[in-house]
Amino acid sequence: MNIFEMDAAYVANTYRRFPLEIVGGQGALLTGADGREYIDLGSGIAVNTFGMNDEAWKQAVIAQLGAVGHTSNLYYTAPQAQLARMLCERTGMKRVFFGNSGAEANECAIKAARKYASDKYGPGARPTIVTLVNSFHGRTISTLSATGQEVFHRDFGPFTPGFVHVPANDLAALERALEENACCGVMLEMIQGEGGVIPLDKAYVQGAARLCALRDVLLIADEVQTGNGRTGTLYAWQQFGVVPDLFSTAKGLGGGLPIGACPLGEKVKDTLGASSHGSTFGGNPICATGALNVLSRIDEALLAGVRAKHDRILAALQGAPGVEAVTGLGLMLGVKTVRPAGEVVKTCMENGVLALTAKDKVRLLPPLNIPDDLLDRALETLRAAAQ
């Protein structure tokens, strides 16, 4: 039985996989079981911030494995406290809750927003969280409820009550939703990732922040995909001219290890009291060490590199035959092609380049340190595939 057959026989069939087994890699170059090398423009969906098998990250994690692997959150471990401090110092947030995934980081944000309102206005007085049509916030029942895409809802109801979806970039609709519902939070992705790599208008985000502040409704940024340097700033909200009351992040934070974080700002820093929330693995020393290594290396030089590579990609793709538009920020890009995105990605893979799709776009999420020569080679392949 080969791996494809074993997977088909024994793994829950929730994934439509590409017909490729990955057996190794170095940086942005992955090795298939077919003996071929592939240039990685997906990073395990924005996770492998510094690519596969990054030496500094690996050595840090190995050293931690040899010291303290797991303790539960009943004891103190240094990496978790150090990571929380680094996140706070670099964002202005005041405390951090750690989980293991994006969905859990969002669950924490939802619970914090509801408890903030419950503490202040009475239990159940303001339960509603407004999110956007075409958003994606995760696959747990509550984060699915938050997700504004019907395709994810079919078959799984009943859902957690208290979520309202409004169209993006429509400030009047948001204001109406805040008037008509008893709201504790507004949750936004600065760039809708799974929704097709669609950035929000800056003026809309700033307007939403103003509406939230006026009504003591918490602004929650879902930075699960956009975070950790992906868009050319440490967090995407830092280039929209707003400061959220709290935000969630995960994917790229651990550089390949599962960790999610919910940094909490001044208003909500003490909202989640003892025993109100928790996670067995959350902020585990191994994952926190991986995240510390990643975060400490996302400095201004790296971010300038991300923005330069963005310009390089735009120069190669904008106006290229078969390319209709390129959307996104930094190294989170959506490419609208004349050929269906799935077919373009398939052709790319046949020619040694791994890309992703998001709705009708080809989605690019390369490692933040992908060398320019590899990037250029991959873009040449993508240009050819788009025609």
Ligand SMILES: *Cc1c(COP(=O)(O)O)cnc(C)c1O
């Ligand atoms: C991927 C993603 C999530 C869910 O993260 P998981 O780690 O898969 O639970 C939530 N929000 C956004 C914006 C995402 O891109």
